[in-house]
Amino acid sequence: MTRGKERGLEARLRGKRVLVCVGAGGVGKTTTAAALALGLAARGAKVAVVTIDPARALAAALGLDELSGEPHQIDPALLSAQGVAPPGELWAMALDVKRTFDEIVTRLSPDARSREEILSNPVYRELSSTVAGVQELGAVTKLYELHHEHNFDVIVLDTPPSRNALDFLETPTNLLRFLEGRALKVFLAPGGLTARFLGRGTGLVFAIFARVTGVDMLGELSRFFASLTGVIDGFGERIRGVAELLREESTSFLVVTSPEPEPAREAVFLAGRLTAAGMARDGVIVNRVHLHGLDGHSAAEVQALLCTELGDSLARRVAGNLADFDVLVCRDRDTIARLREELAEPDPVIVPHLNEDIQDLAGLARIAEHLFA
Ligand SMILES: Nc1ncnc2c1ncn2[C@@H]1O[C@H](COP(=O)(O)OP(=O)(O)O)[C@@H](O)[C@H]1O
Numbered sequence: 001m002t003r004g005k006e007r008g009l010e011a012r013l014r015g016k017r018v019l020v021c022v023g024a025g026g027v028g029k030t031t032t033a034a035a036l037a038l039g040l041a042a043r044g045a046k047v048a049v050v051t052i053d054p055a056r057a058l059a060a061a062l063g064l065d066e067l068s069g070e071p072h073q074i075d076p077a078l079l080s081a082q083g084v085a086p087p088g089e090l091w092a093m094a095l096d097v098k099r100t101f102d103e104i105v106t107r108l109s110p111d112a113r114s115r116e117e118i119l120s121n122p123v124y125r126e127l128s129s130t131v132a133g134v135q136e137l138g139a140v141t142k143l144y145e146l147h148h149e150h151n152f153d154v155i156v157l158d159t160p161p162s163r164n165a166l167d168f169l170e171t172p173t174n175l176l177r178f179l180e181g182r183a184l185k186v187f188l189a190p191g192g193l194t195a196r197f198l199g200r201g202t203g204l205v206f207a208i209f210a211r212v213t214g215v216d217m218l219g220e221l222s223r224f225f226a227s228l229t230g231v232i233d234g235f236g237e238r239i240r241g242v243a244e245l246l247r248e249e250s251t252s253f254l255v256v257t258s259p260e261p262e263p264a265r266e267a268v269f270l271a272g273r274l275t276a277a278g279m280a281r282d283g284v285i286v287n288r289v290h291l292h293g294l295d296g297h298s299a300a301e302v303q304a305l306l307c308t309e310l311g312d313s314l315a316r317r318v319a320g321n322l323a324d325f326d327v328l329v330c331r332d333r334d335t336i337a338r339l340r341e342e343l344a345e346p347d348p349v350i351v352p353h354l355n356e357d358i359q360d361l362a363g364l365a366r367i368a369e370h371l372f373a
């Protein structure tokens with residue numbers, strides 16, 4: 001195995017065109033994705049970061065106050081202070097998942113009428129906003145578009161804050177299975193299930209349902225599926241494209257975790273599933289690590305060391321504080337050791353817990369420094 005620098009993130013990510021940050025919610029995925037993008041731009045790449053639910057301050061720093069559905073370039077003048085100079089460029093967009101889904105339909109619909117039919121259909125509205133996995137689909141289809149329709153060197157993709165990060169990975173294939181599966185064909189076939197339903201006793205049940213609730217469920221459903229016919233081919237192709245893109249050699253998954261036990265367990269689980277799904281994991285990032293406590297001394301030793309500088313009472317308080325931190329330092333060290341072993345990852349990237357929230361380009365640059373250290 002190569003040693004030293006070659007194991008650093010920069011070397012590992014060389015030649016990669018798509019980076020996907022996965023991990024539990026709240027561990028710093030969005031921050032890491034943005035910092036990675038900034039760091040790569042500082043190394044001369046034209047980078048787009050696709051964020052999901054960025055914290056408000058970070059969104060503002062990236063110029064994402066309004067969702068446009070398209071990446072926009074961050075002012076090079078602002079970036080130069082963070083070491084980004086041509087040919088490096090940083091572009092950012094925030095994903096509005098719902099809009100992305102509508103956009104896909106809009107793009108793929110053969111004509112305005114069928115587009116309107118789908119977009120206004122109550123079943124579609126329900127499906128596109130609530131069904132599990134549709135969010136994730138929105139994210140990956142946007143990725144596909146950016147990859148194929150723009151000339152970014154690298155696209156960094158943040159992933160939705162799903163309880164189960166794997167929905168994200170499995171959605172394309174599941175949806176494809178659904179679209180190509182028999183269930184849908186049966187619905188769509190002329191004189192198929194829908195027609196039969198309507199013509200029989202079950203039709204009566206639905207008719208009563210419709211009268212009571214005012215929702216013509218079956219009618220809506222069949223209209224929905226009928227209007228989908230026109231877009232299905234393009235959709236399937238896109239989803240297949242995404243599924244392939246996620247497994248390409250130039251695509252990397254980065255598992256992001258905090259050193260807390262629960263997210264760390266999720267990281268191990270997630271890594272296993274990535275491997276099972278044939279997706280390459282090229283790095284593990286442990287974010288918000290506590291590095292400094294008593295640094296191997298006892299609290300009494302530290303207090304004695306600080307005593308002349310700070311006076312007795314303050315020295316005791318500081319030593320007490322450091323002792324509290326020391327608990328976290330030890331916990332984090334244990335978690336990292338466990339992650340090393342369970343992920344067979346000798347070199348996880350360690351990003352320290354910084355004292356302030358990361359809410360501007362300078363903050364991202366500080367994180368990037370650690371990522372690429
Ligand atoms: N290394 C760090 N040090 C200090 N604060 C951090 C660090 N990484 C992330 N944060 C803060 O943690 C919060 C959650 O980060 P975020 O990236 O939104 O997490 P996620 O996308 O995983 O939900 C944000 O307020 C961010 O500023």
Ligand SMILES: [Mg+2]
Nearest residue numbers: 029030052053
């Ligand atoms: Mg996030």
